[in-house]
Amino acid sequence: xxxxxxxxxxxxxxxxxxxxxxxGFRLTEVPAWxxxxxxxxxxxxxxxxxxxxxxxxxxxxxxxxxxxxxRMALRSFVAALALRDALVALTGLPQVFALKWPNDVLxxxxxxxxxxxEGQAGRLAIGIGVNLIGAPPAxxxxxxxxxxxxxxxxxxxxxxxxxxxxxxxxxxxxxEAQLAADFDxxxxxxxxxxxxxxxxxxxxxxxxxxxxxFRTIDASxxxxxxxxxxxxxxxxxxxxxxxxSDASGH
Numbered sequence: 417x418x419x420x421x422x423x424x425x426x427x428x429x430x431x432x433x434x435x436x437x438x439x440g441f442r443l444t445e446v447p448a449w450x451x452x453x454x455x456x457x458x459x460x461x462x463x464x465x466x467x468x469x470x471x472x473x474x475x476x477x478x479x480x481x482x483x484x485x486x487r488m489a490l491r492s493f494v495a496a497l498a499l500r501d502a503l504v505a506l507t508g509l510p511q512v513f514a515l516k517w518p519n520d521v522l523x524x525x526x527x528x529x530x531x532x533x534e535g536q537a538g539r540l541a542i543g544i545g546v547n548l549i550g551a552p553p554a555x556x557x558x559x560x561x562x563x564x565x566x567x568x569x570x571x572x573x574x575x576x577x578x579x580x581x582x583x584x585x586x587x588x589x590x591x592e593a594q595l596a597a598d599f600d601x602x603x604x605x606x607x608x609x610x611x612x613x614x615x616x617x618x619x620x621x622x623x624x625x626x627x628x629x630f631r632t633i634d635a636s637x638x639x640x641x642x643x644x645x646x647x648x649x650x651x652x653x654x655x656x657x658x659x660x661s662d663a664s665g666h
Contacts, residue, residue: 418582422589425449429578432456433474437534437541440478446539451475451581472566473546473577477588480539488533488540490599490637491592492519493606495531495542498591500609502583503528503546503567506575514611516562517630517639517655521546522611526565527557544584548575560618560656603633612657617641619653626650 417427426448433439433452440450455474477495481488496519503521504510514522519531532543551564568574595602607613612630619626619641628643638649 418586420586421582422585425585425589427451427581427585429581435543436474436476437532437543440476440541441536441539443478446478446480448478449475449581449585450478451577453577469550471549471577473544473548473580475545475577475581475584476541476543477585478539478541485535486636488535490595490602491540491542492531492533493602493637494588494591494595495519495533495544496521497602497605497609498584498588499529499531499544499546501587501591502580505583505587506579507567507571507573509571512571513609515606515609516611517606517633518637518652520562522562523565523567524570525562525611526551526570527562528565528567546580548577548580562657599635599637603635603637607633616658618656618658619650620656621650621653626653630655 421427424447426445428448428450430439430450430452432454434457435455436450436452440448452474454470496515499521500513500515503513512524516522520527521529529544529546534541534543547564547566549566549568551566551569554563557564591602615630616627617630619639626641626643626648628641628648631640631642631647634640634649636651638651641648641650
């Protein structure tokens with residue numbers, strides 16, 4: 417455990433688990449980090465399976481925040497920023513990492529990580545998967561989605577899950593303190609590292625698909641899309657870069 421591990425935060429390292437989020441919900445004492453070498457039932461957004469080859473990072477931070485749901489959701493941005501902070505500290509390569517709204521970390525334009533927030537019985541699980549040494553094949557993702565990449569494949573650096581955890585836990589604690597003071601500074605920092613601000617994107621919600629220019633993020637964390645009908649706030653969506661008619665988005 418690193419010397420700057422946050423005070424009062426538990427740490428559980430496992431060989432195998434169904435999912436780190438599910439294990440975290442079974443804990444009696446929180447806050448705590450849970451990291452496993454292998455997940456047998458990892459999940460991504462909207463129930464998608466999350467590939468879990470050995471050597472990648474599978475971890476969750478379990479919290480018991482006394483916040484309304486809309487406030488808890490802002491930790492999506494906290495987690496993405498903290499993960500980027502940790503990766504930059506470990507690699508010394510700030511220029512290669514960007515953020516994709518609302519919480520993906522990109523490496524050289526490819527998808528390096530996935531972050532999933534789940535709530536249960538007053539607990540919040542922030543699940544984080546990072547492709548440290550391997551990534552799923554590009555053919556396994558849906559059309560127009562960014563290709564998965566791994567840290568080792570893109571940079572040649574081999575970072576272990578526990579090395580990442582030792583950087584990520586204090587990075588998250590620092591960003592959590594920033595959120596407690598003011599979301600606007602989190603919003604500003606996210607936008608400073610966000611990919612494709614000012615460029616055309618496609619936002620697909622559960623009920624509709626919208627095209628426009630990614631303008632900014634508002635005080636609630638919603639993406640503001642400049643469309644032909646005017647500015648449109650989008651609280652949640654899958655984002656694809658470029659318009660459907662733009663080949664660069666494929």
